[in-house]
Amino acid sequence: MKRSAIRELLKLTNRPDMISFAGGLPAPELFPMEAIREASDAVLRHQGPAVMQYGPTEGVAELRDWVAQSLSIPGRPLGREQVLITSGAQQALDLIGRVFVDEGDTVLVENPTYLAALSAWRPCGARFEAIPDESVDPDASRFRGQLERPAKLVYLVPNFSNPTGNSLSEERRLILARQITPLGEGSTVWVEDDPYGALRYDGVAPASLFQRAGARWGESSPVLRVGTFSKVLVPGLRVGWVTGPEPLLDALVRAKQAADLHSSPFNQWLVLELIRRGLLETQHPRWTDLYRSRRDTMLEALAETFPSWAHWTKPDGGMFVWVTLPQGMNSTTLLEEALAQGVAFVPGAEFHIDDSGHNTFRLNFTHAPPQRIREGIRRLGEVICRSPRG
Numbered sequence: 001m002k003r004s005a006i007r008e009l010l011k012l013t014n015r016p017d018m019i020s021f022a023g024g025l026p027a028p029e030l031f032p033m034e035a036i037r038e039a040s041d042a043v044l045r046h047q048g049p050a051v052m053q054y055g056p057t058e059g060v061a062e063l064r065d066w067v068a069q070s071l072s073i074p075g076r077p078l079g080r081e082q083v084l085i086t087s088g089a090q091q092a093l094d095l096i097g098r099v100f101v102d103e104g105d106t107v108l109v110e111n112p113t114y115l116a117a118l119s120a121w122r123p124c125g126a127r128f129e130a131i132p133d134e135s136v137d138p139d140a141s142r143f144r145g146q147l148e149r150p151a152k153l154v155y156l157v158p159n160f161s162n163p164t165g166n167s168l169s170e171e172r173r174l175i176l177a178r179q180i181t182p183l184g185e186g187s188t189v190w191v192e193d194d195p196y197g198a199l200r201y202d203g204v205a206p207a208s209l210f211q212r213a214g215a216r217w218g219e220s221s222p223v224l225r226v227g228t229f230s231k232v233l234v235p236g237l238r239v240g241w242v243t244g245p246e247p248l249l250d251a252l253v254r255a256k257q258a259a260d261l262h263s264s265p266f267n268q269w270l271v272l273e274l275i276r277r278g279l280l281e282t283q284h285p286r287w288t289d290l291y292r293s294r295r296d297t298m299l300e301a302l303a304e305t306f307p308s309w310a311h312w313t314k315p316d317g318g319m320f321v322w323v324t325l326p327q328g329m330n331s332t333t334l335l336e337e338a339l340a341q342g343v344a345f346v347p348g349a350e351f352h353i354d355d356s357g358h359n360t361f362r363l364n365f366t367h368a369p370p371q372r373i374r375e376g377i378r379r380l381g382e383v384i385c386r387s388p389r390g
């Protein structure tokens with residue numbers, strides 16, 4: 001593991017005068033602080049010292065039940081034994097790497113993909129390859145044939161991905177779902193990581209791969225679905241989960257035992273108490289209304305101030321817009337100039353597996369208030385216009 005030069009640069013974003021589009025941070029003004037205070041009190045009073053005691057590695061049974069129920073589909077109910085509570089979705093990814101990835105194993109990812117999944121699995125010896133693109137290779141049967149040997153893992157962020165904000169189309173989901181084969185010796189494990197699915201501002205949600213593979217393969221489905229309360233309640237409690245078939249979960253439970261014994265019982269009970277008090281329902285429109293308007297503010301500002309030769313995604317949800325500049329431009333060089341102008345973003349090469357994407361970068365639109373979004377994009381537009389085009 002190495003410290004990233006970009007992360008060192010981005011430490012500057014802590015300066016109060018900096019307009020940062022870099023972190024994937026929720027809007028803190030929406031954290032339900034009073035409700036958290038009241039729920040904490042209720043948990044301490046009703047659950048007593050048990051919430052300060054060591055607990056089961058799998059997590060608090062009632063919270064596992066809630067997750068199982070929320071992911072059940074007609075005809076395929078999930079049980080708590082198919083749910084492991086983790087310390088954020090990030091721990092689920094870390095455990096998945098420890099259990100399933102050995103030196104030299106092929107891991108298929110979108111390119112670009114979630115940076116911290118790459119960072120979690122690289123030390124396990126993962127060899128990353130891009131998921132074959134059916135628009136280039138529509139012959140589904142070549143999916144596996146293209147690889148030197150079968151992939152150990154396939155990793156997808158299906159909705160409003162980090163970093164691009166794009167979602168898998170219905171067509172792509174169908175093609176990918178056809179590639180999923182049931183669990184067996186040497187089979188490929190699929191990881192569907194969906195922290196942003198609930199942050200949808202337009203359109204309707206397509207079925208997940210977890211649902212599709214579950215409907216087809218039942219208990220033998222090889223899909224692990226990773227989720228989190230970070231984006232729909234608060235990230236600071238660090239409560240996430242992974243669901244999937246029991247043999248895979250058993251191995252993850254053993255890895256979690258070695259990692260941290262279990263996640264905080266108090267935080268799990270607190271999340272459960274907030275859910276029981278209806279916070280997911282009351283918070284949801286607050287998040288989506290605020291983020292939709294911030295996304296629109298950013299898209300308007302981009303259209304007004306960025307040059308016509310820059311392109312960017314127009315996400316239906318999530319937290320990110322992804323900008324592509326002409327080939328030859330370098331967003332890491334641009335970052336240094338942008339920081340000098342008091343604006344930060346994350347250069348795109350970081351999210352790529354093959355040293356490509358130097359002409360791309362990621363912008364977060366959920367954290368900064370609208371006037372700072374407008375001002376930051378204006379300054380960034382000036383920096384880009386001044387830069388030589390390759």
Ligand SMILES: Cc1ncc(COP(=O)(O)O)c(C=O)c1O
Binds near residue numbers: 114227
């Ligand atoms: C794609 C993706 N997966 C996982 C995570 C980690 O989430 P958590 O806060 O639950 O650890 C993030 C956080 O930004 C993310 O973008």
